[in-house]
Amino acid sequence: MKGRPVATGSTPSSGTTIYSVAERAGVSIASVSRVLQGSTAVSEKTRLRVLAAADELKYVPLAAARSLAVRHHEAHGLVLPELSGPYYSELLMGFESRAAELGQSVVLMLAEGKSDLVRAVRNLATRVDGLAMLGSSAIPDATVTAMHGSKPVVLIAGDARPDIDTVTSENTGSAEAITSHVLGHGRRRVLFAGDPASGPDVRDRYAGFVAAHEAAHLSAAEPVRIALREIDGRALADRLLSGDLRADALVCANDELALAVMKRLREGGQVVPDDIAIVGWDDVMTARYVEPGLTTVRQPVRELGASAADRLHQRITGAPVGDGPQVIPTSLVIRSSCGCPPEGVSR
Amino acid sequence: MKGRPVATGSTPSSGTTIYSVAERAGVSIASVSRVLQGSTAVSEKTRLRVLAAADELKYVPLAAARSLAVRHHEAHGLVLPELSGPYYSELLMGFESRAAELGQSVVLMLAEGKSDLVRAVRNLATRVDGLAMLGSSAIPDATVTAMHGSKPVVLIAGDARPDIDTVTSENTGSAEAITSHVLGHGRRRVLFAGDPASGPDVRDRYAGFVAAHEAAHLSAAEPVRIALREIDGRALADRLLSGDLRADALVCANDELALAVMKRLREGGQVVPDDIAIVGWDDVMTARYVEPGLTTVRQPVRELGASAADRLHQRITGAPVGDGPQVIPTSLVIRSSCGCPPEGVSR
DNA sequence: CTGTTAGCGCATTCAA
DNA sequence: TTGAATGCGCTAACAG
Numbered sequence: 001m002k003g004r005p006v007a008t009g010s011t012p013s014s015g016t017t018i019y020s021v022a023e024r025a026g027v028s029i030a031s032v033s034r035v036l037q038g039s040t041a042v043s044e045k046t047r048l049r050v051l052a053a054a055d056e057l058k059y060v061p062l063a064a065a066r067s068l069a070v071r072h073h074e075a076h077g078l079v080l081p082e083l084s085g086p087y088y089s090e091l092l093m094g095f096e097s098r099a100a101e102l103g104q105s106v107v108l109m110l111a112e113g114k115s116d117l118v119r120a121v122r123n124l125a126t127r128v129d130g131l132a133m134l135g136s137s138a139i140p141d142a143t144v145t146a147m148h149g150s151k152p153v154v155l156i157a158g159d160a161r162p163d164i165d166t167v168t169s170e171n172t173g174s175a176e177a178i179t180s181h182v183l184g185h186g187r188r189r190v191l192f193a194g195d196p197a198s199g200p201d202v203r204d205r206y207a208g209f210v211a212a213h214e215a216a217h218l219s220a221a222e223p224v225r226i227a228l229r230e231i232d233g234r235a236l237a238d239r240l241l242s243g244d245l246r247a248d249a250l251v252c253a254n255d256e257l258a259l260a261v262m263k264r265l266r267e268g269g270q271v272v273p274d275d276i277a278i279v280g281w282d283d284v285m286t287a288r289y290v291e292p293g294l295t296t297v298r299q300p301v302r303e304l305g306a307s308a309a310d311r312l313h314q315r316i317t318g319a320p321v322g323d324g325p326q327v328i329p330t331s332l333v334i335r336s337s338c339g340c341p342p343e344g345v346s347r
Numbered sequence: 348m349k350g351r352p353v354a355t356g357s358t359p360s361s362g363t364t365i366y367s368v369a370e371r372a373g374v375s376i377a378s379v380s381r382v383l384q385g386s387t388a389v390s391e392k393t394r395l396r397v398l399a400a401a402d403e404l405k406y407v408p409l410a411a412a413r414s415l416a417v418r419h420h421e422a423h424g425l426v427l428p429e430l431s432g433p434y435y436s437e438l439l440m441g442f443e444s445r446a447a448e449l450g451q452s453v454v455l456m457l458a459e460g461k462s463d464l465v466r467a468v469r470n471l472a473t474r475v476d477g478l479a480m481l482g483s484s485a486i487p488d489a490t491v492t493a494m495h496g497s498k499p500v501v502l503i504a505g506d507a508r509p510d511i512d513t514v515t516s517e518n519t520g521s522a523e524a525i526t527s528h529v530l531g532h533g534r535r536r537v538l539f540a541g542d543p544a545s546g547p548d549v550r551d552r553y554a555g556f557v558a559a560h561e562a563a564h565l566s567a568a569e570p571v572r573i574a575l576r577e578i579d580g581r582a583l584a585d586r587l588l589s590g591d592l593r594a595d596a597l598v599c600a601n602d603e604l605a606l607a608v609m610k611r612l613r614e615g616g617q618v619v620p621d622d623i624a625i626v627g628w629d630d631v632m633t634a635r636y637v638e639p640g641l642t643t644v645r646q647p648v649r650e651l652g653a654s655a656a657d658r659l660h661q662r663i664t665g666a667p668v669g670d671g672p673q674v675i676p677t678s679l680v681i682r683s684s685c686g687c688p689p690e691g692v693s694r
Numbered sequence: 695c696t697g698t699t700a701g702c703g704c705a706t707t708c709a710a
Numbered sequence: 711t712t713g714a715a716t717g718c719g720c721t722a723a724c725a726g
Contacts, residue, residue: 017719028697033721040722043695063474064414065719068702073411075454075474083436093430096457100467105474107422107454110443120447127410127422127452230632256632263636285577285603286633289610364703375713380705387706390711412703415718 016057025053075105076312077128081138082112086284087301094305102313111138118146125151129316132308136199152315156308159200166325167307169299174330175208178279178297179251183216185339187249187277194253195225202253209251228253233260241268248276255280255287255296273339283333293335304328363404371400422452423659424475428485429459433631434648441652449660458485465493472498476663479655483546499662503655506547513672514654516646521677522555525626526598530563532686534596534624541600542572549600556598575600580607588615595623602627602634602643620686630680640682651675
């Protein structure tokens with residue numbers, strides 16, 4: 001026989017269980033559960049009594065106990081490489097916001113610094129109903145595959161795989177557009193900065209870069225394979241300055257890189273865009289503060305995050321889910337680093 | 348009598364319980380639990396059998412079940428206002444990183460958009476062992492107080508309260524230093540932009556602003572009470588431009604504001620720092636890209652987050668904890684927006 | 695409409 | 711050293 005826990009009237013607000021409120025309301029725990037779940041009909045009288053008791057005791061069901069009983073967690077897992085720059089933050093905000101609307105908690109995990117990612121993710125999986133992961137070299141496919149099958153998984157900005165849900169923002173088309181724009185300014189020695197192997201995003205952007213050249217019957221240069229951080233940008237600028245690399249335009253895989261290159265180049269006496277045009281990707285805050293304003297591609301990152309949460313929830317609940325990979329459109333933000341005349345209102 | 352769950356050999360990797368591995372290893376669930384917890388001594392033989400079985404089945408204990416049994420969650424809760432700008436992201440990275448080192452998951456909640464924050468936080472509390480919250484107007488004291496007593500709580504960048512653990516970065520002293528620096532350039536009509544009522548951070552910075560004036564036997568102006576976003580900065584610049592407000596120096600409560608003001612002012616024909624000096628707070632990326640470089644205060648935000656996680660864990664585990672509020676030092680970053688000559692190397 | 699009861703999966707005491 | 715049994719707090723049948 002199950003011993004009913006002692007009703008500890010001493011503990012302030014914690015330690016109050018369903019038994020406490022049941023006792024306080026003079027009903028069974030089943031009734032308490034009922035009114036709180038709103039499942040079965042309950043007499044208005046007991047309903048009120050329970051509500052009052054629960055309120056006075058500030059009762060909130062223990063998540064773990066509830067999870068164990070209902071066999072799900074009401075939580076979404078999110079795995080991101082890290083959080084520097086506005087991209088991941090925006091993504092996270094969109095994700096958290098939508099998850100909250102859906103009544104789901106979000107437990108976050110950053111890949112950075114984890115020696116055994118697969119183990120960590122597997123552990124995370126034991127406390128959530130599904131996982132959203134960002135596709136990148138920091139979160140290899142193996143990790144995704146390892147989880148797939150045991151819990152719903154949605155891949156953000158990753159490779160479209162027939163077996164896995166994917167939400168991503170448009171890359172190739174925008175990359176082709178921005179590259180064509182640069183080409184339209186008459187630039188002919190244009191370089192792509194970024195490593196296509198670092199992740200699907202960069203790879204697809206380079207693909208667009210190539211496509212734009214093909215459309216113009218030009219041959220695209222090999223990518224300058226570097227990481228997307230400030231330090232890499234400075235190094236690249238130095239190569240340009242020293243003549244080791246030659247170009248009249250630079251399509252960077254993200255703004256951080258573009259900004260760093262631009263700054264160093266100007267310090268080195270080059271003038272942008274006259275000597276060399278530079279464009280980026282992301283439309284970070286700095287992009288509109290620098291001189292000249294950075295031409296770039298804006299992604300609705302927040303929406304991306306929200307979509308991921310949505311999709312994940314659909315998979316978890318078994319709701320009917322849309323077809324193939326979901327891709328969110330991006331938009332070109334033309335400022336003057338590409339060679340266009342400065343706008344009066346740069347915003 | 349308790350019915351042993353059927354061993355579902357069908358389900359790929361999920362659905363494997365302690366019963367599965369027990370059966371596979373030919374031992375009782377107690378033994379399985381023992382070797383996995385490393386609690387009691389177990390014969391090397393069964394130990395190996397269990398480990399093998401667990402490995403083959405990729406068994407990971409269900410968090411909820413474990414939590415219920417051990418009566419804690421192995422998870423830290425973190426409540427932040429939102430995530431825009433580098434500040435919160437850095438904080439979050441520091442927090443997550445340290446929490447992970449301590450073997451704790453982190454469940455994140457953003458205050459932004461939550462209509463009933465107290466309810467949301469209370470709910471969050473049911474799935475974590477303790478909460479770290481950022482002190483700000485978005486997360487009022489009432490919220491903190493509501494949780495205090497039921498679970499360990501640490502306040503980040505909040506008011507030092509004798510009853511609550513607090514970790515914060517130094518504000519008043521740095522504010523006094525940067526203000527004195529500006530005063531040292533001979534500026535006499537210096538304004539403080541930011542609302543001291545918006546949170547302890549801004550309040551303390553304004554206090555430092557006042558202190559610097561007092562030290563120089565000057566009287567400090569009332570704060571210009573505005574929010575810290577770009578749009579507010581533009582509005583402030585317009586007031587300066589129109590002559591509605593008059594100043595030869597501006598101490599802004601954060602960089603976003605300072606940057607926005609500076610940009611607008613320059614568009615309006617003013618020259619910084621000649622006509623007006625401007626300094627900020629945070630040292631965001633843009634601060635070193637603009638012309639002139641923004642003089643500001645750098646905070647070790649990441650460390651702040653890590654400290655919060657540490658402190659929280661100490662409280663949860665009942666470890667001996669250091670004395671009063673923990674404050675982390677900041678540093679002045681002098682560039683040229685304050686009136687100092689531009690450095691050759693602005694980094 | 696309401697109370698009783700059987701698990702959810704795991705850690706842990708108690709015997710053996 | 712091991713297995714059987716109990717209970718963590720809660721939901722969901724199942725009887726009344």
